[in-house]
Amino acid sequence: MEKRMAQESDRISLLPGHILDEILWRLPIKEAGRTSVLSTKWRYRWRSLPHLWFDNRCTWSNGHGQTSQNLVKIIDRVLMLHSGPIQSFILAHTEFSNIRDIDHWMLHLSKVPVKGIYLCVCTLEKYKMPTFFFNCQHLIRLKLYGCSIKIPISFEGFKNLQSLYLQHVELSPYELEVLISRCPLLTHLVLKYLPGITRLNLEAARNLMELDVRGAFQDVFGVTNRLRSVTIDIIENRQASGNANSGNFHKFFRNVHNIQILKIENYSLKYLAQGIPWTLPHALVHLKHLSACVDFTSVKQIATVICLIKSSPQLKKIEFQAQDPKNQPTARTTVAEFWKLPCHSCCLEQVQVVSMRNIFGIEPELEFMKFLLTSSPNLQKMVIQPSAGIAEGKLLRELLQSRRVSAQAQIALYTHKRQNYKIPIYFFNCQDLTILKLCGCSVKMPPSFEGFKKLYTSYLHRVEVSPCGPEVLVCRCPPLKCLTLKDLKGITRVNLEAARKLESLDIGGAFLDVAFVVVNRLK
Structure with missing residues (x-):
């Protein structure tokens, strides 16, 4: 009877092992260690956690130095007592500053079949990845922030790596190309703000399916037809803009036959829209989602967007964010003349949902929205979110009075006002x-x-x-x-x-x- 009552009072210990692991995984690792006092079944459970996550939840902030020392003690103890495989090691404590201690953790990880490493170093000094780190041949996922990489001559590659994320990482253009070329299974690549790197060669990334590129890149080439998702966020480089290649648009889309999601952020459309592109080398027959940040006072950018829509027969959802017209050169007369040309007239039968964000209510924006309303017979919804301080009433009146070819098209206006x-x-x-x-x-x-x-x-x-x-x-x-x-x-x-x-x-x-x-x- 007492045994039965004890079992009923400890129902949580009767849960399957994978459920217990899921509970422990969601706890801060310090709290996971404290579960050892619950029962004999819990005593050593935390030691076999496959995912080791060390972030701001591990220690209370009481001065940078003390926080770092406490975190070092916690990580040392966890790695010393840990038994079983390590699926991932994550260090993402924003106040950690003892970067020299990372070396012996990397040495430990290089001797076990770890599959994922995420290092987020938030100090002014970059953490230099040690040579023995490149012995982690079982890596599937690698994410580095605030690090410095020097690839050793003996490095033969990460043969199992599928996902690579580099942000604020120092390495030479040659080393980046070597790293990518020696990861034959790479399918997911994220490169953000790599200092000194302006050209990106992806010819060796034969299996790449997802690409996210952000920074001062002037040229991205060698993309393959396996790409499914692309995000581009290119920082405007005024010194290099005069030397921009007028064939950027055609060159980039030459091989991306199977792309399904395309996001063009900030000034990236300006990079792609060198020269006015009226057609693509081939149709983007699989593209279903397009998101772009557009300067609606630029004929080149409007023409580029229309070209993308016309070339995507399966495109159902499009999202646009307007750039502030105050930061753009005045060219509204040219835009007004553009809409009079017959070349942009088309029927966008595939488009069903349109989202327009950060709208300033200027004439070129209204003309573009009217173009979509009069060219999309199957449009179901147009969502408009004006920029703060814009008179929504005038904007709504203009659109409600404009002609639509879709009988079921709804116009939803989201305002910033509380009233x-x-x-x-x-x-x-x-x-x-x-x-x-x-x-x-x-x-x-x-x-x-x-x-x-x-x-x-x-x-x-x-x-x-x-x-x-x-x-x-x-x-x-x-x-x-x-x-x-x-x-x-x-x-x-x-x-x-x-x-x-x-x-x-x-x-x-x-x-x-x-x-x-x-x-x-x-x-």
Whole structure:
């Protein structure tokens, strides 16, 4: 009986081993060691943890020197008592400064089949990777931050390495090329802000599938057709911009036949858009997601974006972030003339979702959004997030009055203001609306409002409206089938008797009474 009660009181120890490991993995390693007092089953469990993670949770901050000394003691003890394989060793304590102690940890790891190493060194002095580090032949994942690499002559490569991440790492262009070429299984490569490296040769990375490049690169070449995901964030180099290669666009996309995700950040589009590209060497038949930071006052960049969209028959989602026009040369007249040219006219049948962030409300941005609305027959949603301080009302009025070729296209406007956005009177002239979704808005229906005669779905969340507002909306929208009312401020009673065709009803909030006619359509 006592044994049974003891088992019931310690149910956690009866969990399968892999569940116990998962619990320990989610604890700071110092707390994981303390679980040894729970029971005999827990006593040595922490010593066989496959993932050793040393970050700011290991020690309390009480001065840089003391924090580093405490962390050294913890890591030394863990490695000394550890039994079993080490899947990954992670050092990411932002206040650690005793970088000389890393050497003997690397020596220990070079003698065991460790599969993942992540070193984040946040001191002014770069940590020099020791020669014996290159003996870690079982490495699959390597992530280095704030380190310095000098590849020994005897280095034959990491034959099992699949993921390589280097950020603020010092090494020569030749050593970077050697490192990449001697990792034949490399599929995931991230290179961020490598000082002194401006050219990137990827010809030897035959199996590369994911590429993330950020920094002062002037040339990226040798990409292979295995690439699935590419992120480019090139820092603008004004000294080198005059010597930029006018064939960057064609050269980069020459071999990326199978790319599925493309992210072009900050000034990278300026790098790619040297010369005005009207076509690609081949179609990007697998591209499904495009994200780009665009200067909408630049004809070259607009033409480049349109070229990418036209060349991607499977592209369903596109995201754009506008650059601040104050930081760009004024060329709006040239952009206005560009939209008059027939060469950009096209049908973007594949595009379904468009996101426009950091919009400043200038004419070139509006023209580009109007172009998408009039060229995308299957567009379902356009999400617009203006930059702080921009007049959303004018922006919304322009877009609501523009022509659309997609009957189901929704325009969602996200504002930075905490107060509710007041829906303007001219909004109620949108007689072709079939779907209406409002969140964080204030609605005052004008006396002349006769209803949305085609509306079949309405969603109101945190909307300020008069007590009779929902009833008026339902009464004057006869086709309404789906209705959602959530957290309507000040409304406790709602009458839905006029909703004769209602099939779906979702109500949430401080409602005390809901009156409606029960019809057999309601599901």
